[in-house]
Amino acid sequence: MPSEPIARMAAQLARLPGVGPKSAQRMAYHILTTPLDQARELAEAIWDGRRSARLCSSCGDLTSTDPCPICANARRLRNQICVVRDPRDVPAIERMHSYEGLYHVLHGALSPMDGIGPGDIRIRELMERLASGVEEVILATNPDVEGEATASYIARLIKPMGIKVTRIARGLPVGSDLEYADEMTLSRAFEGRLEV
Numbered sequence: 001m002p003s004e005p006i007a008r009m010a011a012q013l014a015r016l017p018g019v020g021p022k023s024a025q026r027m028a029y030h031i032l033t034t035p036l037d038q039a040r041e042l043a044e045a046i047w048d049g050r051r052s053a054r055l056c057s058s059c060g061d062l063t064s065t066d067p068c069p070i071c072a073n074a075r076r077l078r079n080q081i082c083v084v085r086d087p088r089d090v091p092a093i094e095r096m097h098s099y100e101g102l103y104h105v106l107h108g109a110l111s112p113m114d115g116i117g118p119g120d121i122r123i124r125e126l127m128e129r130l131a132s133g134v135e136e137v138i139l140a141t142n143p144d145v146e147g148e149a150t151a152s153y154i155a156r157l158i159k160p161m162g163i164k165v166t167r168i169a170r171g172l173p174v175g176s177d178l179e180y181a182d183e184m185t186l187s188r189a190f191e192g193r194l195e196v
């Protein structure tokens, strides 16, 4: 049986996504033999990051400042909003270095099976942002069942307002996660976006 500090640390690490009990234990042994200052840096990065994390009151992205750096950037185009499911989709799109508009993070996708309806994700907040000169809403939810359902629901809400609504092209493999798409595929999906 591993000693108490190892077991305690491993139990916590194993709660992280993609970390099984074995790798959690390996990481715990590694951390316990790492130089003190490095271990402290790791612990402080986790603690400070978590403590300062909040949602941008405009786009809903995870940030330590409100508004977030993207919303606060005067060079970003204010007339385009790209709608994504999760905060981790934002860096995936930013990696293309070609999108210059703003984002809106829904924090979920419509899924009647799981009881997730329009009131459970940030759709109302999106609608509230549209009054301020938005000309195009790009629906960049994942190409899976929930992502498609979410995209068509939002498109139906927005289209009557006379705002252009586009859906990123289907270059992404069906059922895949936006955050794992390579830049080339994602760029093509953006360039090939179609009005819905």
Ligand code: ZN
Binding pocket: 056, 057, 058, 059, 060, 061, 067, 068, 069, 070, 071, 072
């Ligand atoms: Zn923001």
